[in-house]
Amino acid sequence: MEKRDLYAYAGKILRVDLNSGRFAFEPTAKYAREWLGGSGIAQWILYNELKPWMTPFEPANRLILSVGPLVGTLAPGGSRMSADSKNPLTMGVGSSNADSFFGSQLKYAGFDHIIFQGKSRKPVYLWIDDDHIELKDASHLWGMTTWETVDAIRQEQGDEDIHLVSIGPAGENLVREACIVQDKGRTMGRCGLGAVMGSKNLKAVAVRGSGSIEVAEPERFMEIVLQLREMFKGSNSSKRFEKYGTPGVIVPKQETSGIPYKNFQELVLPDELYRKLDVEDLNTKYKVRSMGYPACPQPCSRYFSVNEGPYAGLESEGFQFEAMANFCGKLAVGDPTFQIKFNAYCNQLGLGIDLPAQTIAWAMECYQRGIMKSSDADGLKLEWGDAGVILELTRKIAYREGFGAILAEGSAKAAEIFGRGSEYYAMHIKGQDLYEVIRSAIAWGLGACVSTRGGGHVTSSPACETVMAIDKKKAFEVYGVTTANEPIAFEGKVKLVEYFERFHRVCNSLGICHFCTTWLDVLLPGFPELAELYSAATGWKTTEADLRRATTKILNVEKAFNLIHTSFDRKDDYPPQRDLAEPIPTGPVAGFHLTKEKWDKLLDEYYEMNQWNKKTSFPTRKCLEDLGLSQIIKDLEKVGKLGGS
Amino acid sequence: MAKSKRVDKITFETETCAGCGTCEMACSFHHKKVFQPSISSLVIKNRPREFGFDAILYRESAEGHIGCDFCKGLPVPMCVQSCPSTLRDELDNLLKMGRD
Numbered sequence: 001m002e003k004r005d006l007y008a009y010a011g012k013i014l015r016v017d018l019n020s021g022r023f024a025f026e027p028t029a030k031y032a033r034e035w036l037g038g039s040g041i042a043q044w045i046l047y048n049e050l051k052p053w054m055t056p057f058e059p060a061n062r063l064i065l066s067v068g069p070l071v072g073t074l075a076p077g078g079s080r081m082s083a084d085s086k087n088p089l090t091m092g093v094g095s096s097n098a099d100s101f102f103g104s105q106l107k108y109a110g111f112d113h114i115i116f117q118g119k120s121r122k123p124v125y126l127w128i129d130d131d132h133i134e135l136k137d138a139s140h141l142w143g144m145t146t147w148e149t150v151d152a153i154r155q156e157q158g159d160e161d162i163h164l165v166s167i168g169p170a171g172e173n174l175v176r177e178a179c180i181v182q183d184k185g186r187t188m189g190r191c192g193l194g195a196v197m198g199s200k201n202l203k204a205v206a207v208r209g210s211g212s213i214e215v216a217e218p219e220r221f222m223e224i225v226l227q228l229r230e231m232f233k234g235s236n237s238s239k240r241f242e243k244y245g246t247p248g249v250i251v252p253k254q255e256t257s258g259i260p261y262k263n264f265q266e267l268v269l270p271d272e273l274y275r276k277l278d279v280e281d282l283n284t285k286y287k288v289r290s291m292g293y294p295a296c297p298q299p300c301s302r303y304f305s306v307n308e309g310p311y312a313g314l315e316s317e318g319f320q321f322e323a324m325a326n327f328c329g330k331l332a333v334g335d336p337t338f339q340i341k342f343n344a345y346c347n348q349l350g351l352g353i354d355l356p357a358q359t360i361a362w363a364m365e366c367y368q369r370g371i372m373k374s375s376d377a378d379g380l381k382l383e384w385g386d387a388g389v390i391l392e393l394t395r396k397i398a399y400r401e402g403f404g405a406i407l408a409e410g411s412a413k414a415a416e417i418f419g420r421g422s423e424y425y426a427m428h429i430k431g432q433d434l435y436e437v438i439r440s441a442i443a444w445g446l447g448a449c450v451s452t453r454g455g456g457h458v459t460s461s462p463a464c465e466t467v468m469a470i471d472k473k474k475a476f477e478v479y480g481v482t483t484a485n486e487p488i489a490f491e492g493k494v495k496l497v498e499y500f501e502r503f504h505r506v507c508n509s510l511g512i513c514h515f516c517t518t519w520l521d522v523l524l525p526g527f528p529e530l531a532e533l534y535s536a537a538t539g540w541k542t543t544e545a546d547l548r549r550a551t552t553k554i555l556n557v558e559k560a561f562n563l564i565h566t567s568f569d570r571k572d573d574y575p576p577q578r579d580l581a582e583p584i585p586t587g588p589v590a591g592f593h594l595t596k597e598k599w600d601k602l603l604d605e606y607y608e609m610n611q612w613n614k615k616t617s618f619p620t621r622k623c624l625e626d627l628g629l630s631q632i633i634k635d636l637e638k639v640g641k642l643g644g645s
Numbered sequence: 646m647a648k649s650k651r652v653d654k655i656t657f658e659t660e661t662c663a664g665c666g667t668c669e670m671a672c673s674f675h676h677k678k679v680f681q682p683s684i685s686s687l688v689i690k691n692r693p694r695e696f697g698f699d700a701i702l703y704r705e706s707a708e709g710h711i712g713c714d715f716c717k718g719l720p721v722p723m724c725v726q727s728c729p730s731t732l733r734d735e736l737d738n739l740l741k742m743g744r745d
Contacts (some may be wrong), residue, residue: 292665
């Protein structure tokens with residue numbers, strides 16, 4: 001093989017100006033060494049190119065699709081792609097991630113990133129076929145669901161194996177948490193990036209790539225891949241995960257009060273509902289076969305066929321636990337096939353599931369408490385568990401019809417519009433609808449509340465606290481704490497968040513699925529293993545310390561973005577009022593009360609760990625100097641947000 | 646199973662394949678030490694009108710794909726090695742059928 005300048009990366013960034021229809025290229029090498037890849041590079045580009053006056057839906061906003069250096073190789077779990085932009089829900093950092101076939105195809109076509117700016121005068125889709133790049137008319141696709149769009153583009157191109165990302169009606173109608181759907185079943189679900197795409201009249205991006213990805217040390221790389229795959233064989237968590245996917249966590253989540261029921265009024269499911277959602281039954285009754293993504297040793301997805309009940313005839317790739325918790329927990333729907341239906345419906349509409357689940361839960365609790373009436377909701381009776389009403393409201397949200405137009409803004413803004421004391425029941429972090437139960441797992445909650453993108457449980461939170469029986473000795477070795485699976489213990493939790501804030505960014509920059517790492521099980525690949533893999537892939541000797549430093553830089557870039565573009569500071573790192581006001585009412589940790597005093601101590605410790613000012617949360621000069629981020633020091637000084645030490 | 650008259654390739658209708666395509670990457674790596682599914686001896690394709698995956702095995706080099714050498718010299722073919730362990734029996738059987 002000839003020697004190359006850059007290994008593992010595809011090598012090129014494609015810039016698309018939707019105003020003019022012109023393309024430009026720049027080398028990934030400009031950013032790769034310092035910012036790793038994927039959303040790490042994307043966030044640095046957004047920090048430099050977006051000004052505070054650029055709003056999410058205006059042409060000047062950039063939308064960046066990214067694929068990390070380990071995607072398109074046999075790195076275990078190396079199939080992820082990211083979307084990054086300014087977040088329509090929070091006005092700050094927006095970043096979302098999904099499993100994909102699109103990612104590796106984009107790399108085989110020669111690209112690591114696509115940066116969109118401007119707005120097309122009419123609907124278009126971008127077609128990339130190796131070095132053939134074209135903006136094609138999508139007027140005939142506008143209005144279609146994402147599933148219809150996939151079928152139409154595959155037919156148009158005469159190839160059933162083209163992979164694409166697209167938006168549905170929710171994105172076209174700028175619903176604030178509209179999402180970008182990869183093929184028919186994986187989504188970049190958070191942060192409303194589908195709406196950003198819709199605001200640009202960009203319906204889809206389709207790709208086919210026939211090129212190759214080379215790694216710097218092929219033999220060494222494969223040796224490491226085989227060693228890492230062995231780690232999965234020794235993990236019981238991996239075996240269970242492959243069998244049930246994330247819905248399997250319903251068992252430990254029920255045992256640790258981790259499931260939102262009726263808008264977080266309770267944190268466990270009633271026994272009868274819990275039994276109906278049994279995951280063994282789900283597989284037995286509805287699973288057709290497993291589905292997997294490139295390079296993953298534990299295919300955790302399932303294709304379902306519903307053969308009974310109101311949704312008989314529906315076939316779809318399955319759902320995550322988040323869907324189960326949102327639809328059957330938060331909205332109290334007792335039909336297990338509803339999870340499959342609602343997940344499929346949201347995918348078709350291109351609607352992130354947290355928004356409909358949380359806004360409808362907010363409305364239903366307001367109705368329960370007499371704050372809202374049917375006449376406020378287009379005549380609908382907002383009774384808990386009414387699947388028909390939930391589906392109708394979801395349709396209204398996607399099309400911004402009637403009451404749906406208010407819900408389409410997310411629960412924080414909907415409550416602001418509606419008033420009448422409904423704000424208490426709008427569960428959100430920094431304006432983004434909340435799925436995570438905060439008050440029954442301390443590191444999980446802290447990670448979600450301080451997350452730069454507004455909530456989210458992968459951004460900085462550990463799964464281990466509530467979902468696995470942990471090898472304590474190995475956990476101490478890997479995380480440095482002894483309380484990793486003690487949800488309501490406070491000790492060691494800031495250290496856990498420190499680990500996962502950085503580790504999450506390693507995964508999202510390199511393109512590795514969290515479930516193929518220490519996020520799922522301490523016995524799986526972590527920092528040292530990914531550093532070795534990245535070294536052999538790129539030929540750049542990289543250690544755990546190098547990865548931690550790079551991702552600490554990325555974290556501070558995101559923090560600075562939020563400080564420059566929003567008014568977020570310490571006050572926005574708190575849980576919703578309900579989590580601090582109400583002790584857990586029932587279940588295994590009934591009576592536990594997460595108070596403001598306890599949260600304040602936690603935040604103080606967290607800011608100190610990050611070298612951020614305790615009063616304001618602003619990064620200190622020392623923090624940024626240590627990271628070599630002198631430009632950010634100047635930028636924060638200009639806006640009066642450089643943290644005093 | 647369908648055998649093309651012009652090109653020596655066999656199409657198998659899989660029953661348990663999860664469609665991940667990991668085998669394609671492993672195969673191209675075996676041949677050329679790069680990751681390039683477009684040259685792989687094994688191609689996983691979406692079925693056009695229903696959910697499911699077909700596996701096409703090229704027994705001769707054609708249509709841009711390198712003919713399968715059944716990884717002679719290796720104890721287990723690369724594609725089978727890379728297939729998730731709970732699913733690889735089907736692939737192993739397909740290869741055996743393809744060899745005969």
